Amino acid sequence: MEYSEIASVSGKGGLFKVVKPTRTGVILESLDDKKQKLVASATQRISVLSDISIYTTTQEGSIPLEDVYKKIYSEFKDDLGVTQTSDPDELKAFIKHVIPEYDEARVYVSDIKKLVNWYGSLLQYAPELLMEKKKEDKPKEAKPKKAASKKKS
Structure with missing residues (x-):
């Protein structure tokens, strides 16, 4: 997926x-x-x-949601320490820890709640999306194929 x-x-x-x-x-x-x-x-x-991103104060202006979730997963795995019902200050502290340069004026507490809620759903039903994809350093060399069967005379 x-x-x-x-x-x-x-x-x-x-x-x-x-x-x-x-x-x-x-x-x-x-x-x-x-x-x-x-x-x-x-x-x-x-x-x-794939079209959603979080506003930042960097030159790019935003960070893709996919990158945010992979960053959260690499650091917190399945224990975020916050839920969508957490105190707004806790949620803001959480997002500030994950994305220090997030735009506080344009990212609302409701957005952070969605981020946390969706993370839980992805963790439960599509955990492969949260993990970093392994990149191979070198392409595998093609091995010569062995004959599958011998001809009968």
Whole structure:
């Protein structure tokens, strides 16, 4: 699974897996155990996780959500120390620890709550998305293939 295959729908809690597009929208399936299907029309606001980023005060102006989650996972694994119901000051301290240069004026507590909630969902239902992908230093050399079978005479 990829970040481009997971979406959030405005007005609906949780995350959804993009199943397939339709003529008038897209078919989504909840990421939880219920696996409820939802047909989202073009009028609903759908955000794919690969398109979401967190505002920063750096020259780039933002950091992709994928990078944020990988950074959180490498440091905290499955124990963030905060939940979406934590005190706003705790949530701000958490995001400041993860992204010291986050833009405090443009990143709201509600955004941090979503970040924490979505992290929990991804950790439970798609943990492979949180781990760093291993990059190979050298491409593997092709080994000559052995003959699969011998000809009979």
